[in-house]
Amino acid sequence: LASATLAPTRLQTPAVVIDRRAVARNVERLQSHCGRHGLALWPHVKSHKMVEIAAMQLAAGAAGLTCQTLGEAEVMLEARPPRVLLPSPIVGAGKPQRVAALAGRTAVTVACDSSACARELSAALTAAGAEVEVLVEYEVGLGRTGVRGPDDAARLAREVDALPGMRFAGLLAHPTPPAVEPRLAEACAAVRAAGLAVSRVSGGGTVHAVSAQRCASLTELRAGVYVLGDRATVAAGITPSEDVALTVRTTVVSRPTPTRAILDAGSKTLTSDPPNHPGLDGYGTVLEYPRAVLGQLSEEHGHLQLARAADRPAIGEVVTVLPNHACGVMNLHDTVAVHEGGGLQPQPVQARGRTA
């Protein structure tokens, strides 16, 4: 990582720095991969939350945007997506009405895993004279949302297809490593046996994005963090280190002992998210001091253990942290510093905090 080139001396820390050229490379690489394999790419905006990056993804050929929350989708209309996918059940006071309003502004697909969810949505859509496509979410091992078993998938698909305001379009699953293909195929067969067409099967996850074509059932892919990269995607071999697009610049504010440095980036800058990859510990990698261990975070401080580091930073030195989880970091910051070769430009993270 060419971190030294990101070191404008006037940047106040802690600060999230986004490398726009690396973003562009990441956008292009996965879009090309999907294009080669006939998969429609629906980038997940939850990772970056920035209208500008969403627009780059659409310009590169994305079929639509995946938005984890309605609030994200409403903000992302500014990027003029032709289609928006809400990949989780939308339930709760006011929410079905917002789906209907969204469907008046762009083509909307919603995932659904229960009759209760489908009926509430259908009622709101009907009242608004709106229509959405529906993917039945199918559980393939994460143990989160999704119907379990092909019979339940077929049953809900038929129910959805009969409801006004809804067109059943297919299935959605997460995550979708190649190993889940037999289960996806079984679910698709059950739905088809029930007399319905399965025109879309949506798979998800950056880690398995480059092997998505090995799930023969998939017609489309959702991926988010590929666009930025983080400690987990680098460790998994998904993001080449030169294509990491998000880093955190932080200042050494204290050196209380020879083996301890304190950074001005803590859990309110980096999140408390643990590293999502086997063999990693701590809260990030300090690029200039890779043998230093960012082993503990206070709210505004990172505790850096230097016992194994030959070189050690001085008070006032600015260092670069590759954080565990880019999506969580983006959601903490109203503004990031975007650079493209030369200087840094502050840019808003428009959908930050849009959890509702």
Next chain:
Amino acid sequence: LASATLAPTRLQTPAVVIDRRAVARNVERLQSHCGRHGLALWPHVKSHKMVEIAAMQLAAGAAGLTCQTLGEAEVMLEARPPRVLLPSPIVGAGKPQRVAALAGRTAVTVACDSSACARELSAALTAAGAEVEVLVEYEVGLGRTGVRGPDDAARLAREVDALPGMRFAGLLAHPTPPAVEPRLAEACAAVRAAGLAVSRVSGGGTVHAVSAQRCASLTELRAGVYVLGDRATVAAGITPSEDVALTVRTTVVSRPTPTRAILDAGSKTLTSDPPNHPGLDGYGTVLEYPRAVLGQLSEEHGHLQLARAADRPAIGEVVTVLPNHACGVMNLHDTVAVHEGGGLQPQPVQARGRTA
């Protein structure tokens, strides 16, 4: 917790709800305690980040506001604090100049634990014609910032006192349970033996706030989360359950199996902060279903295990989560819903995200 009274049917979830009456009780209780024991209270705004709550704390008799970051302090000027304390070393490009500017608007105290930090601050203060009080931060066991040992404390105190723009005022430590008193007394004695007055000794931490008077050296106290309460302070017996002022309302969006419910509050709503109290696990307590285990968070989903719960929530039901760590939750949300008996009012969290 009277969670049922917080359940306005039109609140869109997830949503942070603040009980203003509970805030007022918490403000009053610790202020009275400090008053009885002759301790000046400097509430820590990092926990709530709201100008309105800071103003309540000042109106109740706080000596000043403690602000973890310069950005927080700059926002909190709106509450018109007579004094602001920055309790950690302020280091980095542009920061000393901002301290000097702040000192032109209110009386500022800064903590310092190194010559490098002190000299940079002094230069900026001198250039601006400003002056601050300085507390030398003394390490008492947390292993974060702070000078170690009485000789180093005395040495830095003398250096600070000789620098222009700075008046050495005393020591600061965190956390300060009663057991640290011998070490604080030893450091104070060393500083006095070096010919300096120790007029202020600042202790910190909500958990030890009610025993702060047992540290005889302390003249003042910093505490933050006492004003809201969270799972850790309730478990520690610091916050009576009826005085919990922050909860998160969240909707059950899926019931994939009889023993699993999925909430629309995940790590982007609740943080990934682990419970900071022995014997607690998971990410929060669901008040209506206390035997349910919030054992796992995705970014926008809470995974609720219901195996041990006799009653189980239905899809669409809104439940109330007491989160692990109130400070982290406040820092995720631009707006909270404040209630005071009757309806809810959206209020901004003005200092959210002000990490720099």
